[in-house]
Amino acid sequence: MQHALELRDLTKLYGTRTALDAVSLTVPPGSVVGVIGPNGAGKTTTMRLILGLIRPSGGSATVLGADPWRAGPDLRRRIGYLPGELRLDSRSTGADLLEHFGRISGPVDGRFRSELVERLGLDPSRRVGTLSKGNKQKLGLVQALMHRPELLVLDEPTSGLDPLVQREFLALVREAKAGGQAVFLSSHVISEVQHGADHVAVLREGHLVRSARVADLRDEAPRSVRLEMDHPLTPAQARALDLAGLEILTMHPAPGTPDGRVVVEGRLSGSPAALIPLVAELAPQDVVIEEPDLEQAVLGLYAQPVPVPAGARRGR
Structure with missing residues (x-):
């Protein structure tokens, strides 16, 4: 392919x-x-x-x-292209510009173009100079998509x-x-x-x-984990959770519970498969395992050291 x-x-x-x-x-x-x-x-x-x-x-x-x-x-x-900085003739209407772009890009199904205009909530009768940034962006999307x-x-x-x-x-x-x-x-x-x-x-x-x-x-992104227990973790239980990938961040009394309950909060990297059986053995009163945080994974990649540019290595 x-x-x-x-x-x-x-x-x-x-x-x-x-x-x-x-x-x-x-x-x-x-x-x-x-x-x-x-x-x-x-x-x-x-x-x-x-x-x-x-x-x-x-x-x-x-x-x-x-x-x-x-x-x-x-x-x-x-190719359908939407630039990051969309510059359009402010004197033309949206309809005029779509006709113009249609002649450049090739055959355009008028019904599909009208469908795009309706779905994106664009008023093509208005002059571009009167449109907000969002409405100009809608116009740019229609011109990029309309010729499929x-x-x-x-x-x-x-x-x-x-x-x-x-x-x-x-x-x-x-x-x-x-x-x-x-x-x-x-x-x-x-x-x-x-x-x-x-x-x-x-x-x-x-x-x-x-x-x-x-x-x-x-799957590689960290997950927040919260366990509500009726007793504090023993050192052996804490080690077992650590080996299963749970980094324990805090362990503190559960608010509003005078019976000695504690809350264990931690961060899990990777799959929870090894952690779940251990949590089941602990028989907590409540368990919360959040969805992976993709944003944290990406921000972690931003923080990695940047290698020496290949152009510099080639002496260019």
């Missing part, structure tokens, strides 16, 4: 500064890859390389089987959108995936990637510090 997008050691230098350092990543058809990273991580640079807007300093990008730097308009018509491209490249797609429209956007992403389209999106919002993507790539200062399935990264 040919990948919709394949990056091999993709590198971009600006003088002595390495904006992107030997990034390798694939996006199969019918999948959603979310790229997470702080400002300056290289997310937008990656997208501009994918679109052929800038030339790589090293490595390669293959988009729908073609080199985007050498390919012409035919390739770009097969094989590959969607979306830079911070929910910026400025209210929660209900964000939910509708995620539904549209799931429908695109079900229809065989590939989606490559970047976001600062970790929960957005968690709910919308199959795979996550974490960038930091131009380096790909982790690439994994969202489910795998969630």
Whole structure:
């Protein structure tokens, strides 16, 4: 199966500064890859390389089987792009711009375009200059989606959108995936990637510090655990819980319970499979094991040391 997008050691230098350092990543058809990273991580640079807007300093990008730097308009018509900084003619109406973009991108199903407009709550009769940031973002999403491209490249797609429209956007992403389209999106919002993507790539200062399935990264994320016991843990019980992966943070009397109950709070990394049988033996009065915190896992990756840029190692 040919990948919709394949990056091999993709590198971009600006003088002595390495904006992107030997990034390798694939996006199969019918999948959603979310790229997470702080400002300056290289997310937008990656997208501009994918679109052929800038030339790589090293490595390669293959988009729908073609080199985007050498390919012409035919390739770009097969891509739907939403830039992070959307600039539109303020004098035109939304309808005029959608007609204009439709002529550029190729055949557009008018009924599907109208459906997108309705689902996102866009009024296309208004001039762009009168629209809020959120409504301009809706217009940008419609133009990216309306020609049903094989590959969607979306830079911070929910910026400025209210929660209900964000939910509708995620539904549209799931429908695109079900229809065989590939989606490559970047976001600062970790929960957005968690709910919308199959795979996550974490960038930091131009380096790909982790690439994994969202489910795998969630399984590695820490969980908060709370046990309410009718007696304090013995040293042996505490050691057993520690061996099962539970880091005990506090043990204190349960509030409002004069019968000697205690609350044990801790953090669990990895699967709870080894912990659950031990907890059952302790027969606690109450047990709470929270969902994995993907945000904490990603923030931990941000804190990892950044390697020496490959460009620097090559003396470029």
